[in-house]
Amino acid sequence: MNAPLTAKDFATDQEVRWCPGCGDYAILKCVQKMLADVQADPDQTVFVSGIGCSSRFPYYMNAYGFHTIHGRAPTFATGLKLANPDLDVWVVTGDGDGLSIGGNHLLHVLRRNVNLQVLLFNNEIYGLTKGQYSPTSRPGTRSPSSPGGSIDAPVSAGAFALGAGARFIARGVDTDAKNLSPVLKAAREFKGASFVEIFQNCIVYNKDVFDDFVNKKQAKEMQLHVEHGKPLLFANGTKGLKLNPQTLSVDAVEIAGGGASETDILVHDETNPAIAQMLMTLPKEGFPMPMGVIYRNPAPAFDESFWTAHGNKGKRTGKVADALRKGSVWRKETA
Amino acid sequence: MSKIAPENQSIVVRFAGDSGDGVQLLGSQFAESTALAGSDFSTFPDFPAEIRAPIGTTFGVSAFQINLGARRISTAGDAPDVLVALNPAALKVNLPLLQKGALILLNTDAFTDRNFAKANIAADPRKTGELDDFQVVEIAMSTQTLEAVKPHGLSKSDAEQCKNFWALGAVLWMFGRDRKPIEDWATKKFAKKAPTALTGNLAALNAGHAFAETAELSAEIPQFVVGEAPMATGDYRSITGAEALSLGLAAAGELADREVIFCSYPITPASPILHHLTRMSDLGVATFQAEDEIAACCAAIGASFGGAIGVTSSSGPGIALKTEAIGLAMSAELPLVIVNSQRGGPSTGLPTKTEQSDLYQAIYGRNADAPLPVIATAGPGDCFDAAIEATRIAIRHMTPVFLLTDGYIANAAGPWALPDMKDFEPILSNTPPAAQNDATERKRAIWNRDPSSLGRPWVAAGMKGLNHRVGGLEKDMETGDISYEADNHQAMSDLRARKVEAVADFIPDQDVVQGNTKGPLAVVGWGSTHGAIWRAVHDVREQGYDVAQIHLRYLSPLPKNLGRLLGCYDKILLPEMNMGQCATLLRDKLGLDIIQLNKVSGQPFKITEILDAITANCPAKAKIKAAE
Numbered sequence: 001m002n003a004p005l006t007a008k009d010f011a012t013d014q015e016v017r018w019c020p021g022c023g024d025y026a027i028l029k030c031v032q033k034m035l036a037d038v039q040a041d042p043d044q045t046v047f048v049s050g051i052g053c054s055s056r057f058p059y060y061m062n063a064y065g066f067h068t069i070h071g072r073a074p075t076f077a078t079g080l081k082l083a084n085p086d087l088d089v090w091v092v093t094g095d096g097d098g099l100s101i102g103g104n105h106l107l108h109v110l111r112r113n114v115n116l117q118v119l120l121f122n123n124e125i126y127g128l129t130k131g132q133y134s135p136t137s138r139p140g141t142r143s144p145s146s147p148g149g150s151i152d153a154p155v156s157a158g159a160f161a162l163g164a165g166a167r168f169i170a171r172g173v174d175t176d177a178k179n180l181s182p183v184l185k186a187a188r189e190f191k192g193a194s195f196v197e198i199f200q201n202c203i204v205y206n207k208d209v210f211d212d213f214v215n216k217k218q219a220k221e222m223q224l225h226v227e228h229g230k231p232l233l234f235a236n237g238t239k240g241l242k243l244n245p246q247t248l249s250v251d252a253v254e255i256a257g258g259g260a261s262e263t264d265i266l267v268h269d270e271t272n273p274a275i276a277q278m279l280m281t282l283p284k285e286g287f288p289m290p291m292g293v294i295y296r297n298p299a300p301a302f303d304e305s306f307w308t309a310h311g312n313k314g315k316r317t318g319k320v321a322d323a324l325r326k327g328s329v330w331r332k333e334t335a
Numbered sequence: 336m337s338k339i340a341p342e343n344q345s346i347v348v349r350f351a352g353d354s355g356d357g358v359q360l361l362g363s364q365f366a367e368s369t370a371l372a373g374s375d376f377s378t379f380p381d382f383p384a385e386i387r388a389p390i391g392t393t394f395g396v397s398a399f400q401i402n403l404g405a406r407r408i409s410t411a412g413d414a415p416d417v418l419v420a421l422n423p424a425a426l427k428v429n430l431p432l433l434q435k436g437a438l439i440l441l442n443t444d445a446f447t448d449r450n451f452a453k454a455n456i457a458a459d460p461r462k463t464g465e466l467d468d469f470q471v472v473e474i475a476m477s478t479q480t481l482e483a484v485k486p487h488g489l490s491k492s493d494a495e496q497c498k499n500f501w502a503l504g505a506v507l508w509m510f511g512r513d514r515k516p517i518e519d520w521a522t523k524k525f526a527k528k529a530p531t532a533l534t535g536n537l538a539a540l541n542a543g544h545a546f547a548e549t550a551e552l553s554a555e556i557p558q559f560v561v562g563e564a565p566m567a568t569g570d571y572r573s574i575t576g577a578e579a580l581s582l583g584l585a586a587a588g589e590l591a592d593r594e595v596i597f598c599s600y601p602i603t604p605a606s607p608i609l610h611h612l613t614r615m616s617d618l619g620v621a622t623f624q625a626e627d628e629i630a631a632c633c634a635a636i637g638a639s640f641g642g643a644i645g646v647t648s649s650s651g652p653g654i655a656l657k658t659e660a661i662g663l664a665m666s667a668e669l670p671l672v673i674v675n676s677q678r679g680g681p682s683t684g685l686p687t688k689t690e691q692s693d694l695y696q697a698i699y700g701r702n703a704d705a706p707l708p709v710i711a712t713a714g715p716g717d718c719f720d721a722a723i724e725a726t727r728i729a730i731r732h733m734t735p736v737f738l739l740t741d742g743y744i745a746n747a748a749g750p751w752a753l754p755d756m757k758d759f760e761p762i763l764s765n766t767p768p769a770a771q772n773d774a775t776e777r778k779r780a781i782w783n784r785d786p787s788s789l790g791r792p793w794v795a796a797g798m799k800g801l802n803h804r805v806g807g808l809e810k811d812m813e814t815g816d817i818s819y820e821a822d823n824h825q826a827m828s829d830l831r832a833r834k835v836e837a838v839a840d841f842i843p844d845q846d847v848v849q850g851n852t853k854g855p856l857a858v859v860g861w862g863s864t865h866g867a868i869w870r871a872v873h874d875v876r877e878q879g880y881d882v883a884q885i886h887l888r889y890l891s892p893l894p895k896n897l898g899r900l901l902g903c904y905d906k907i908l909l910p911e912m913n914m915g916q917c918a919t920l921l922r923d924k925l926g927l928d929i930i931q932l933n934k935v936s937g938q939p940f941k942i943t944e945i946l947d948a949i950t951a952n953c954p955a956k957a958k959i960k961a962a963e
Contacts, residue, residue, distance in 0.1 A: 012804070013774050014816065043802050048637075058804050059817065064796040066640055066667075067806025068633065069659050075630035079637025079645060082596055082623060084797050087641070108626040306621070316594075316619035320586040321756045323618055327572055328516070329753065330371055334568045 007033040010042060012062050018053060023174030023200035027121065028060055030177040031090075034184045035063075045088045048077040050097040053128045054121040054200070057092040071102025074109035077116050078302075085303040088188065089116040094200075095136040096126050099155055103135075111165035113192040115301035117184075120157055120195070121174075123202035124209050131205035143205075158280035161195040162273065162295060168194035169276060169295040173214055174201060179225060179291060186293050192301045213289040224288040226279065228296070231265035234288040240265035241278075241287075250278050252287050271297040339557050345404025346559055347412030348506070351429045352421030352442075353390055354383055354397040357499035361419075362399025363748075364503055364520065368512045369403045370573050370750055373563035376403040377749040377866065379411035379939070384603070384687045391445075391453030396428045405562035409866035409873075411747060413941040417509075419502055421445060421476070424454035430465070438470045438557065440505070442498070444477035472555050474546070476501055483542030487535040497539035504543025510559050514544060567752060574751040576715040576744035577604075580674065581611035583722025585618040587672075588644055590723065591730060591762035596638035597646045598623045598631040602653045603686040604742040605676035609648065632657035632673070639669045640805070642795025644726060648674035650742075651693045652683060655700075661735050662701045665831065667805040668791050670729035670736075672722075677741040679937045688937030689742035691862050692913035697737040698891050698920065704828050706835040708732070709891040711739040713865035716751035718744065721888065727762045731841065732834055733790040739890075741912075743863045743939045765792045770800020778803060778814040788841070789834040838892050845894040849873060850883030853903035856953045859929075861887040861917055864910050864940055871945035880953050890920065898925040906930060906952055910945050 058065025388395030402412030635645030679685025
């Protein structure tokens with residue numbers, strides 16, 4: 001027996017070249033450790049990325065890796081899964097790569113439910129091109145290309161994924177390995193496309209943009225770690241989300257002091273798309289940020305259906321020599 | 336009753352009607368019967384871009400042309416000798432194409448004021464004298480069809496739909512053909528439809544045949560006698576370029592013993608390849624209809640990274656979208672076959688019309704110095720061999736390869752001598768190295784290129800002990816690690832250029848199709864012009880002109896002997912369906928003077944157009960002396 005793999009066994013000899021303090025370091029460590037925890041086989045694991053800071057990820061993972069072109073990582077990963085469905089494939093993308101130039105491919109890889117994991121590092125900014133606003137930037141974001149503040153309405157990654165038909169949607173924070181690691185494990189175990197949005201701190205161009213819920217002082221108060229079958233409580237169980245049947249939305253209520261009891265609190269059902277939709281689109285003001293596995297509702301994975309539909313599991317059962325003779329064949333004899 | 340044996344042993348028949356009239360079916364079944372009669376033939380469907388254009392309009396006219404003969408047939412023919420026109424619009428659109436004295440069979444039931452208006456025809460052409468140069472036979476085809484079909488209980492509109500079978504019956508009689516194979520085919524085709532569909536259509540077929548044979552009009556309907564064409568002994572079938580290309584890709588998979596994963600997005604005129612391949616799963620082919628052209632190309636590259644033969648296919652506009660991904664496959668040194676079914680351009684252009692105008696795109700159309708092998712197919716049956724050759728180059732040299740075909744080849748059909756799979760060498764991949772634990776050793780093994788082909792080992796993701804990273808950033812030549820070193824980038828750019836040049840070491844010398852290896856004039860072509868050039872050169876040679884035909888399969892790199900060979904002719908004439916792209920290429924690579932013959936009308940070359948250019952450029956003194 002070989003010695004068990006450690007996180008170090010998933011690191012390469014390449015010097016990591018993200019900015020000092022970049023959230024990507026924490027995510028890289030978390031992924032390497034998680035793969036060691038599950039004793040993944042580096043030769044059966046593939047990281048596929050597009051373009052951007054996050055997309056340097058494969059170079060630092062001791063596994064197969066493909067650093068492709070901007071926005072298209074899901075399509076390379078799809079082709080790869082068709083060629084070899086046994087591979088454990090991870091797509092690493094960012095808010096620009098995945099939701100702007102590659103939005104179309106993200107949509108299709110999710111709705112097809114290809115059995116792979118998509119890790120979207122969301123830092124609400126373009127890092128590699130030096131700080132322009134991204135499709136997840138909040139309106140008013142000042143950047144080299146929006147000196148007066150951006151005017152676009154941002155896209156919610158989670159709501160987009162749900163709308164695209166994703167069957168697994170989860171969220172985590174770059175530096176919160178304790179909560180991110182189990183989410184990554186769950187994503188890996190899920191048969192189908194798992195979408196994980198990771199809030200990532202771009203220390204240079206969008207520092208602390210998630211501070212309102214990531215900052216250690218506010219994290220407990222402002223993060224809601226959902227669990228299937230458990231009430232949607234946050235702030236150490238002192239607050240919760242209560243369904244408002246009049247508006248078909250949820251209210252954030254205080255338990256005890258606020259007059260609500262724990263039995264009033266909506267119980268999380270990770271297979272319920274309506275609850276997922278509400279959690280994904282909670283207003284910023286007065287509401288916590290839902291974290292963890294928000295939606296998990298399995299359906300047949302594309303790479304399996306693909307080979308069922310094609311028959312023979314890709315095995316060659318016929319011969320071209322016979323196929324040539326299909327249809328009307330006539331013989332010509334030269335006198 | 337007159338029986339005519341066509342003077343030059345071949346005859347061109349064109350069927351034309353509304354796009355909903357079943358003209359393509361009529362034509363393809365006539366072609367099938369021609370095949371069984373042993374004549375050589377070449378067909379070309381000519382249909383509108385609209386699926387169902389407004390009935391009766393000129394832009395809704397669909398046509399099918401067949402050239403058949405008792406000699407070698409190399410094109411679908413210049414000018415039709417026979418036109419079957421199912422409505423006035425079909426007559427109006429096709430009349431200018433006809434040979435003087437051509438026979439025209441008209442469906443008079445459609446010659447109404449209403450239909451004249453739809454086709455913007457001011458006066459009944461039968462009364463204006465514009466048909467005076469032709470032999471016109473007027474038949475009430477719709478009425479005859481309705482009469483024949485009446486006992487079978489079809490609705491009037493369904494019954495009228497049978498008129499293509501009626502016309503087919505009449506034409507089968509004209510050419511002395513057996514109806515039985517058509518009946519057998521129809522029995523299969525209509526097996527799942529209401530029984531009246533079969534009985535109605537067969538009744539129409541028989542009625543058309545009987546009408547031509549027995550009606551008093553038959554004195555006006557000539558019979559044509561087209562004998563068997565000399566062809567090598569063997570088994571033949573009729574095949575379109577799209578189908579032969581699909582079978583060729585499947586054959587390449589078999590020869591390489593790998594899955595073929597074909598990733599495509601629907602586009603005219605490339606889609607038939609997707610349709611054919613999707614029915615070939617038993618041959619180890621899987622098709623993936625991607626969300627767009629880019630995704631199709633990237634998925635094919637992903638499949639190659641996983642060890643399957645990744646193939647993508649499109650037409651010019653779609654190829655443009657794939658460009659960035661093709662550059663990545665080149666940089667990552669992964670095999671990929673890119674099929675371009677060229678159509679009329681630029682931009683959306685003429686989707687259903689043919690052109691050869693994506694040669695620059697294939698050879699030069701990428702950012703930075705990104706050379707790739709480019710090969711072209713010369714005709715429908717040749718697509719089979721070309722697809723195998725493209726795959727072989729892609730795998731041997733670990734590179735994307737362009738395979739150029741076009742709308743004409745994709746849809747044209749002709750008899751094809753079935754190849755023997757035993758004649759094809761297996762397609763061998765560069766052997767992957769043994770598993771390596773040492774990281775540096777592993778990298779060096781993965782990028783250890785074959786010194787003759789410069790292809791690296793094909794290490795598929797998932798292979799034990801060989802994990803590695805690839806990407807589009809410049810990489811160190813030996814380790815594959817990201818490298819911004821100046822010398823390395825120069826060395827890698829040189830390597831990529833040399834790799835394409837190295838392909839020339841593996842391809843055959845350029846041959847001469849017809850004629851001598853030197854002389855006053857060589858007609859050089861590539862792609863689908865092969866047939867028209869062949870006939871033109873053949874005919875002038877019979878008249879004694881010393882002209883040679885040279886046809887290029889390999890466009891990048893060019894065969895090593897090409898410059899020497901072409902240097903042996905006083906003049907080089909290059910007909911191509913673009914504004915001079917191959918001519919520019921040959922001037923650039925070989926420094927030769929080229930006489931261009933360019934045509935971008937969306938239609939293939941006529942033989943006469945090439946004939947005229949040959950005689951204009953070949954002095955009479957160059958005629959071979961009769962005594963020789």
